[in-house]
Amino acid sequence: MTIPFYVPPEQQMKDRADFARQGIARGRSVVVLRYRDGVCFAAENHSTTLHKISEIYDRIGFAAVGRYNEFEALRVAGIQQADLRGYTYARSDVTARALVNAYAQVMGAAFASADKPFEVELVVAEVGAPGASDRIYRITYDGSVFDEPDYAVMGGVTEPVEERLALGFTPDADVQGAVRLAANALRATAAADAPLEVALLDRTRPGRTFVRLAPARVAALLEGWAR
Amino acid sequence: MGGFDAAAAVGRALGRSSFADLLAHAAPEALPRAAASGPGGEAAPHGTTIVCATFDGGVAIAGDRRATWASQIVQNDIEKVFPTDAHSAVGVAGTAGVALDLVRLFQVELEHYEKIEGVPLSFEGKANRLGGLIRAQLDGALRGLGVLPVLVGWDGAEGRIVSYDIVGGRYDETGFYAVGSGAPFARGSLKKLHRPGLDAAGAVTALLQSLVDAADDDSATAGPDAVRRLYPLVCTVDAAGVRRWTDAEVEALAERVLAARRERPDGPGAPLL
Numbered sequence: 001m002t003i004p005f006y007v008p009p010e011q012q013m014k015d016r017a018d019f020a021r022q023g024i025a026r027g028r029s030v031v032v033l034r035y036r037d038g039v040c041f042a043a044e045n046h047s048t049t050l051h052k053i054s055e056i057y058d059r060i061g062f063a064a065v066g067r068y069n070e071f072e073a074l075r076v077a078g079i080q081q082a083d084l085r086g087y088t089y090a091r092s093d094v095t096a097r098a099l100v101n102a103y104a105q106v107m108g109a110a111f112a113s114a115d116k117p118f119e120v121e122l123v124v125a126e127v128g129a130p131g132a133s134d135r136i137y138r139i140t141y142d143g144s145v146f147d148e149p150d151y152a153v154m155g156g157v158t159e160p161v162e163e164r165l166a167l168g169f170t171p172d173a174d175v176q177g178a179v180r181l182a183a184n185a186l187r188a189t190a191a192a193d194a195p196l197e198v199a200l201l202d203r204t205r206p207g208r209t210f211v212r213l214a215p216a217r218v219a220a221l222l223e224g225w226a227r
Numbered sequence: 228m229g230g231f232d233a234a235a236a237v238g239r240a241l242g243r244s245s246f247a248d249l250l251a252h253a254a255p256e257a258l259p260r261a262a263a264s265g266p267g268g269e270a271a272p273h274g275t276t277i278v279c280a281t282f283d284g285g286v287a288i289a290g291d292r293r294a295t296w297a298s299q300i301v302q303n304d305i306e307k308v309f310p311t312d313a314h315s316a317v318g319v320a321g322t323a324g325v326a327l328d329l330v331r332l333f334q335v336e337l338e339h340y341e342k343i344e345g346v347p348l349s350f351e352g353k354a355n356r357l358g359g360l361i362r363a364q365l366d367g368a369l370r371g372l373g374v375l376p377v378l379v380g381w382d383g384a385e386g387r388i389v390s391y392d393i394v395g396g397r398y399d400e401t402g403f404y405a406v407g408s409g410a411p412f413a414r415g416s417l418k419k420l421h422r423p424g425l426d427a428a429g430a431v432t433a434l435l436q437s438l439v440d441a442a443d444d445d446s447a448t449a450g451p452d453a454v455r456r457l458y459p460l461v462c463t464v465d466a467a468g469v470r471r472w473t474d475a476e477v478e479a480l481a482e483r484v485l486a487a488r489r490e491r492p493d494g495p496g497a498p499l500l
Contacts, residue, residue, distance in 0.1 A: 049345065051345060054342070054345075056342070079342050079343055080249055083249075083335055083339050087250065087257065087332070087335050088254055088257050208338075
C-alpha cells in the first residue's frame with residue numbers, strides 16, 4: 001500500500017492559485033468600463049462567432065477570459081438562472097447580485113475541492129434604472145468578488161492596460177469616447193490592428209439594453225483616431 | 228425553482244437551447260398548463276378574434292380587446308397581440324389564462340435561444356417551436372381549454388402567417404387569416420377587402436374593417452370602442468422589425484373606418500364582377 005505524500009493545505013491552495021492564474025494570464029485582455037449611458041465591454045478577439053462578451057438579461061452583461069469551455073458553461077448557466085428567475089418571478093427581479101453570488105459559490109467550491117479550479121475570470125455588469133448606479137462585479141478563479149467602481153481589466157497582462165484606463169477614464173464619456181479609451185487600453189498589449197469585440201449595456205434602449213457593436217460600427221467609432 | 232448547478236446540469240444534458248425544456252425540469256409547475264382535472268369548456272375567460280394579413284414587404288396582425296366568460300364580457304381592454312421577438316408577433320384566441328402564459332413562455336423561449344446561440348431562431352424554427360408548446364398542453368385542449376395562436380413574422384424575404392390547430396399542427400396561410408369566435412365573419416370580410424399590393428396602412432385598414440364586421444355579427448368580439456377610446460391592438464412586421472402601433476395611430480385609422488360606416492354601416496361595397 002502506498003502512503004500519499006503530505007501536502008500542507010497552504011501549499012495546496014497556492015499551487016491551485018498559481019495553476020489558475022497562469023491559465024488566465026495566457027489569454028488576451030478584456031476591459032469593462034462605465035460610460036455616460038451605461039457599461040462598455042471590449043475584448044481583443046480574432047473570432048467573430050466565439051464571443052467573450054454576452055448578454056445575460058435585460059440589464060445584465062457578461063464578459064470572461066480563460067478557458068473557453070469553462071466560461072461558456074458558466075455563461076449558459078447564468079442565462080438559464082436569469083431566464084428561470086425572470087419567468088417565475090418578474091423581469092425586474094433578475095439582478096446581477098444574485099447571479100454573482102451563484103458564480104462565486106460555484107467557482108469557490110471548485111477552487112477548494114474539485115479536481116481542478118476554474119481557469120476563468122468573469123465580469124458581470126449591470127446598468128441601473130435611471131437614477132440608480134451601474135455595477136461592475138469581477139469574480140476571480142477562487143470565487144472572490146470585487147465590486148469595481150469604474151472599470152475592470154482581466155486576462156493577459158493587465159497592468160499596462162489598467163494604467164491606460166486609469167489615465168483616460170471619465171464617467172461622462174460618450175460611446176465614442178468609451179470605445180476609443182477601451183481600444184487604446186487594449187492596445188497597450190495588443191497589436192494596433194487587432195480585431196475588437198465590443199458590446200454595450202445602453203440604458204437608453206428600452207427592454208433589453210445589451211447591444212453588440214458590428215465591426216463596421218466599431219471601425220467608424222475609431223476612425224480618424226490615431227494612437 | 229431549481230438551483231444554479233441543477234440548471235447547468237440540465238442545460239448540458241439537453242443541448243441547452245430550449246427554455247421550455249429547462250423549465251420542464253427545473254420548475255414544471257410553472258409551465259402554462261390547464262389543471263389535469265376539473266371543469267372544462269366555459270370554466271375560464273376566453274379571448275376572441277385575431278386577424279392578420281400580408282402586405283407588400285411585411286405582415287400585419289390585429290386583435291380586438293374583449294374577453295368573455297360564457298355570455299358575459301369580463302374584460303374590455305385585454306391584450307391578445309404580442310411582439311415575441313425582433314421579427315415576429317403572436318395573437319392568441321382561446322382560454323385567456325393559458326394563452327397568455329403560453330405567449331410569455333414563447334417569448335422567453337425565443338430570447339433564451341438567441342442569447343445562448345448568439346443568433347436568432349429562423350422563422351421556420353419559431354413556427355415549429357410554437358407548435359411544440361401547443362402540443363405540450365393537449366390535455367387542456369381536449370377538455371375545451373384550448374389555445375389557438377397565430378404567428379406572423381418576417382422570414383428574411385417576405386411576411387408570413389402560420390396558423391395552428393389545438394393539437395399543435397401548423398399551417399402556412401397565404402394572404403390573410405382569422406382565428407377566434409368572430410373569425411368566420413372576419414374572414415368573409417377580408418376575402419373581399421384584402422388584395423395583393425397593399426401597403427402597411429392598407430392592410431391594417433382591411434384588418435380594422437374585418438374586426439368591425441366580426442363585432443357586428445359575433446357577440447364575443449368588440450369593435451373599436453370610441454367611448455372608452457379602446458381600439459384593437461395592431462402590430463406590423465417587416466424587414467426593419469416588429470412595431471406595435473401607438474394608440475393614436477390606431478385611433479386615427481379606426482375613426483376613419485367608423486366615419487365611413489356611418490355613411491354605409493355594412494362597410495365598403497365590392498364590385499359584383
